[in-house]
Amino acid sequence: MTVLIYGVTGYTGQLVAEEAAKAGLSPIVAGRNEEKTRAIAERHGFDWTAFSLDETEKLRAALQDVDSVLHLAGPFSATSKPMADACIETGTHYLDITGEIDVFEALAARNAEAKAAGVMLMPGCGFDVVPSDCLAAHMKTRLPDATSLELVITGLNKMSRGTAKTGIEGLKKSRRARRYNCIVDLDQPEEKAFHFPDGSTKQGISVSWGDVSTAWHSTGIPDITVFFEKTGALKQMAKMGPVMRWLLSTAPAQAFLKRKIDQRPAGPTAEERMAGRAHMLGIVKNAAGETRRTVLTTPEGYSLTAMTTLEIVRRIEAGDVLAGFRTPSLQYGADFILQFAHCARQDLE
Numbered sequence: 001m002t003v004l005i006y007g008v009t010g011y012t013g014q015l016v017a018e019e020a021a022k023a024g025l026s027p028i029v030a031g032r033n034e035e036k037t038r039a040i041a042e043r044h045g046f047d048w049t050a051f052s053l054d055e056t057e058k059l060r061a062a063l064q065d066v067d068s069v070l071h072l073a074g075p076f077s078a079t080s081k082p083m084a085d086a087c088i089e090t091g092t093h094y095l096d097i098t099g100e101i102d103v104f105e106a107l108a109a110r111n112a113e114a115k116a117a118g119v120m121l122m123p124g125c126g127f128d129v130v131p132s133d134c135l136a137a138h139m140k141t142r143l144p145d146a147t148s149l150e151l152v153i154t155g156l157n158k159m160s161r162g163t164a165k166t167g168i169e170g171l172k173k174s175r176r177a178r179r180y181n182c183i184v185d186l187d188q189p190e191e192k193a194f195h196f197p198d199g200s201t202k203q204g205i206s207v208s209w210g211d212v213s214t215a216w217h218s219t220g221i222p223d224i225t226v227f228f229e230k231t232g233a234l235k236q237m238a239k240m241g242p243v244m245r246w247l248l249s250t251a252p253a254q255a256f257l258k259r260k261i262d263q264r265p266a267g268p269t270a271e272e273r274m275a276g277r278a279h280m281l282g283i284v285k286n287a288a289g290e291t292r293r294t295v296l297t298t299p300e301g302y303s304l305t306a307m308t309t310l311e312i313v314r315r316i317e318a319g320d321v322l323a324g325f326r327t328p329s330l331q332y333g334a335d336f337i338l339q340f341a342h343c344a345r346q347d348l349e
Contacts (some may be wrong), residue, residue: 003027003064003313007073008048009265012097012126013303015042016072019306025313029068031073039303053082053250057200060086068093070125070309076103084121086257088113093120093316097305099128101176101183104213111325121325125312126305127298128339129210130328132226134337135296136215137329138345139284142292144165146284148223152194152204155278156228173273178216178224190225194281197295218327221284236261267302276300277342293348297339307340326336 005020007013007030020027021044031037041048051058053073063069063086071083076098084107087094089272094114098104107121124133138148175186187300190206200269204227215224229338247253268276279298298304307330315321315332328336 002066003068003070003317004030004049004062005070005072006030007071008040009033010072010074012041012302013072013087015031015306016070016309017046019310020044021046023310024080025186025310027070027313028062030062042269053079056082056086059083060090063087063090063092066092067207068313070094070313072309074098076100076123080107084110084144087121087195088117088119088281091118093321094122095125095309095312095316096123097126097128098123099210101208101210101213102212104217108213108325110216115324118180118323120316120321120323120331122312122331124210124214125309125328127278127308128302129214130296130308131278131296131304131337132209132342133214133218133283133327133329134334135282135294136211136221136224137218137334137343138294139282139292140219140221141334142294142347143284143286145286145289146219146292147220147287148225148285149215149219149221149279150225150227150283151209151215152202152227152229152281152283153209153278154229155264155276165182175206176212177206177223177226178212180278181222183212189225191230192227194227196279196281197346199212203230204228214327218329238333262344268300273300276303278304291349295348297342297344297346298337299340299342304340304343308337 006028008017009031017040018116019031028047029037029041030049032052037048037050049062068085069092073079076096077100080096080103082096094160104123107123136149140146175189176183177186192204194202194204206225207228209226211226212224278298278301281296285291322331338345
């Protein structure tokens with residue numbers, strides 16, 4: 001079987017290509033920029049092709065020669081649909097690394113269509129949302145009648161330009177959670193203090209994270225809220241009223257903010273990735289007031305993304321694939337995350 005990695009010239013794409021080469025894999029790599037794509041392919045000895053997603057004939061021709069696509073080129077709000085369309089048409093399994101709620105929901109709505117085509121749609125194959133999705137599934141096993149799930153994520157200190165731009169695009173919808181099985185816009189983000197087993201207390205603020213979608217598909221828990229540690233830009237976002245969020249979502253403001261992002265480093269350095277760790281706290285409660293808490297520790301997010309995406313590609317090549325919309329934990333189980341280096345889970349009660 002063969003895989004096409006699309007978006008290989010981006011920060012995450014280059015990390016995934018490096019890890020694929022180290023692992024002895026031979027993907028076909030692709031991107032919009034022919035010169036940059038060829039340079040990366042030649043560095044690692046990969047076959048390559050170049051096209052944009054609006055070049056429909058080139059896209060479908062590229063997919064005819066592969067069994068799966070690892071789609072790394074965001075923002076996925078713009079790029080997911082044309083790639084998924086082509087995958088369903090050509091019978092190619094679809095993987096991506098989105099964290100965007102609307103993208104997850106749009107692909108979930110194509111479940112029957114994907115099944116009919118014999119295609120698996122698995123968005124969120126990186127740090128968004130493999131570890132948190134596996135944690136959510138684990139929490140469901142700990143309290144099967146849970147009615148609420150809170151996921152608290154800390155340690156996300158540096159992001160790539162692409163991730164930052166996706167965050168900027170999501171400013172208008174930055175306060176979403178799930179209530180009574182429905183995704184809702186909160187009037188104000190929730191803020192809470194969370195206690196971790198090392199004795200630290202983290203101030204959390206609710207955010208629109210992919211698990212608002214995927215954790216429900218994986219567990220069926222009706223109320224789901226995702227919190228990030230309240231630091232830096234999140235403090236500023238929490239203070240924004242609806243007018244300011246609307247203003248920053250206009251085309252001129254978006255263009256200005258993205259130009260500022262382009263002046264930043266591409267992403268964390270290798271040293272920062274090696275030293276970084278993410279910590280997640282899962283909390284479930286049921287109608288009787290019973291509570292369970294679990295902590296999951298993982299490597300830094302971009303390093304983990306390179307690991308999880310390539311492992312999912314290997315699983316597909318080994319035949320561990322099921323047609324239709326799938327979350328990582330639905331397909332590979334709650335313990336999938338524990339096979340990766342420096343991942344550890346601790347039940348607190």
